[in-house]
Amino acid sequence: MKTITAADIAAMDKLTRVQFATSLPGAKPVALIGTRSADGLTNLAPFSSIVHFGSNPLILGMVSRPDAVERHTLSNLEATGVWTINHLHPDIVMAGHHCSARYPRETSEFAATGLTEHFEEGFHAPFVAESRFRLGMELVELIDIPLNGTTLILGKVVLVQIEETALAEDGSIDLVGLETVASTALDTYFGLTPLGRLSYAKPDRPPTRLP
Amino acid sequence: MKTITAADIAAMDKLTRVQFATSLPGAKPVALIGTRSADGLTNLAPFSSIVHFGSNPLILGMVSRPDAVERHTLSNLEATGVWTINHLHPDIVMAGHHCSARYPRETSEFAATGLTEHFEEGFHAPFVAESRFRLGMELVELIDIPLNGTTLILGKVVLVQIEETALAEDGSIDLVGLETVASTALDTYFGLTPLGRLSYAKPDRPPTRLP
Numbered sequence: 001m002k003t004i005t006a007a008d009i010a011a012m013d014k015l016t017r018v019q020f021a022t023s024l025p026g027a028k029p030v031a032l033i034g035t036r037s038a039d040g041l042t043n044l045a046p047f048s049s050i051v052h053f054g055s056n057p058l059i060l061g062m063v064s065r066p067d068a069v070e071r072h073t074l075s076n077l078e079a080t081g082v083w084t085i086n087h088l089h090p091d092i093v094m095a096g097h098h099c100s101a102r103y104p105r106e107t108s109e110f111a112a113t114g115l116t117e118h119f120e121e122g123f124h125a126p127f128v129a130e131s132r133f134r135l136g137m138e139l140v141e142l143i144d145i146p147l148n149g150t151t152l153i154l155g156k157v158v159l160v161q162i163e164e165t166a167l168a169e170d171g172s173i174d175l176v177g178l179e180t181v182a183s184t185a186l187d188t189y190f191g192l193t194p195l196g197r198l199s200y201a202k203p204d205r206p207p208t209r210l211p
Numbered sequence: 212m213k214t215i216t217a218a219d220i221a222a223m224d225k226l227t228r229v230q231f232a233t234s235l236p237g238a239k240p241v242a243l244i245g246t247r248s249a250d251g252l253t254n255l256a257p258f259s260s261i262v263h264f265g266s267n268p269l270i271l272g273m274v275s276r277p278d279a280v281e282r283h284t285l286s287n288l289e290a291t292g293v294w295t296i297n298h299l300h301p302d303i304v305m306a307g308h309h310c311s312a313r314y315p316r317e318t319s320e321f322a323a324t325g326l327t328e329h330f331e332e333g334f335h336a337p338f339v340a341e342s343r344f345r346l347g348m349e350l351v352e353l354i355d356i357p358l359n360g361t362t363l364i365l366g367k368v369v370l371v372q373i374e375e376t377a378l379a380e381d382g383s384i385d386l387v388g389l390e391t392v393a394s395t396a397l398d399t400y401f402g403l404t405p406l407g408r409l410s411y412a413k414p415d416r417p418p419t420r421l422p
Contacts, residue, residue: 001343001372001373001374001375002372002373002374002375002378003370003371003372004370004371004372004373004378005369005370006367006368006369006370009269009368009371012382014267015381015382016380016381016382017266017267017269017382018266018382019381019382019383020269020378020382020383020384021263021265021266021267021269021368021382022263022266023382023383023384023386024263024269024271024296024346024368024371024384025240025261025262025263025271026240026241026242026261026298026344026386026391026393027238027239027240027241027386027391027392027393027401027403028238028239028240028262028263029236029237029238029239030237030238031237048263049262049263049264050236050237051236051239051260051262051272051274052232052233052235052236052239052259052260052274053260053274053356053359053361054232054276054277054358054359054361055228055229055232055233056225056228056232057359058220058228058231058232058235059358059359060235060236061262061274063262063263063264063272065265066265085235087237090406093406093407093409094409094417094418095417097409097412097418098412098417098418099412100412101412101413101414102414103414107414112414113417132212133237135235140358141356141358143354143356143363145264145352145354145365147265147270147351147352147365148264148265148268148270150264150265152354152363154356154358156217157217157220157232157235158216158217159214159215159216159217160214160215160220160235161212161213161214161215162212162213162215163212163213164212164213167213167215167231169227170226170227170230171223171226171227171228171229171230171231171232171234172230172231172234172396172399173231173234173235173395173396175234175237175238175395175399175401176401180237180238181238181406182237182238182393182401182403184384184386185383185384185408187408187409187410187411187421188383188386188407188408188409189406189407189408189409190238190386190387190393190403190404190405190406191403191404191405191406192238192393192401192402192403192404193401193402193403193404194401194402195301195304195392195400195401195402196304196399196400197396197398197399197400198304198305198308198398198399198400199398200398201308201309201310201311201312202312203312203313203314203318203323206305206306206309206324207305207308207309210398
C-alpha cells in the first residue's frame, strides 16, 4: 500500500489535488441539474455530489462549489425554487460532460450541446428529454458552509419520471437496466454491473444474496 | 415513461418509500466507516452518503441518519475527533453489508463479521485491513439539519492508503483496477466498467475521450 499524508496532500499542485480529492469518495452519482432563470433562460450543469438526506419527506442534497465564476444553477434555483436532476446513460455522457464548460449566462447548455428541453405543466425548470430517469425538486433549505464557501442545497422530490420497466413494485430502481452512469473525479465515467442485492442484515447470521 | 408524483410518494408504504428514496441519487459510493470509542470499542458501519465538499482543504462530508437507535459512528467520532473511510471490493461486500446489522454497542463489527482491524501509529480509529483504498479523517464540523434530524459530518482527509498501482502521477485513482464497489438503495451493490475519461470541457467544441 502507498501512504499519502496530509503533508503530501498540501504539497500537491492544484490540478493534481483536485483530481485526487474528487476521486476520494470513490464511485459517485453524476446527473445534469436543470434550472431556468426567472426570465426564462435555461441552464444545465453536471453535479456529482447528490446525496440522500431523508425518505419522509424525501430529501436529496447537493453541494454548490465556491467557484470564482457565477453559480448559475444556485442563483436560478434560489430565484425560482425548483430544479431537475437528470440521470445520464452512455448516449448522453459526452453532451452531459460538455455542459461543464464555462458558458456565459445567456447561453443555454441545451442549445450548446444538443440536449432537448422537456417541460412538465406547472413546473418552471427544464428536464432533459433524453434522460431515462429524472427528478423534479423543490427547494427546502440552503445551508452555507463558512469553512470553504460551499452551499448545501436541500430539496424535496416532487416528481419522478422513469422508464416503465425500471421501477419495481417494492420501490427498487433497476440502474443496470437504465444504463445509469457513475463517475469519479470531474472527468471519469463508468457503467454499472450487478454484484447483487443482499438481504436485510441481522446480527446473528451473514446476509444472503436475494434472487 | 412512468410519472410518480408527490402524492404517489406520500402514499407509499414505509419500506417501499425507503427503497425508492435511497435509489434516487442513482449510483452511490459505499464504504465502511471505522470508529473507536474513547474507551477502545471499535465500530464499523456502511455509509453511502460520502460526498466531496472541497479540495483545499480536502473536505469530505457524510450524513448521519436520525435513527431511533443509538448512532455509534456519530458518538464515537464526536468523542474522539477521527474516523476512517474504507472502500469495498467484491471480496468484502458481504462482510461490509453485515456491518449494517443492529449490533449492540459492546459488539465490534470487526469481530462479528471477520474483518481485520488495522491501526496506524497515532491515529485512534481503526482501518479495515482488507480494504484496498482507505482514508483517515479528522472532524472539522458537525451540522445539524433540523428539518429531519440528520447530521452532516464534515471532515478533513489526513491520510490515504491505496494500492501502489492505483494512484497515477496526475492524482487520478483507478477505481476499476481497485474493483471499487458502487451501491444504490441500502442493499444493492455494483461493479464499475470504464466508459472513459473525457477532456476538460470548453464551450466551443465537444469534449474528447482521453487515451
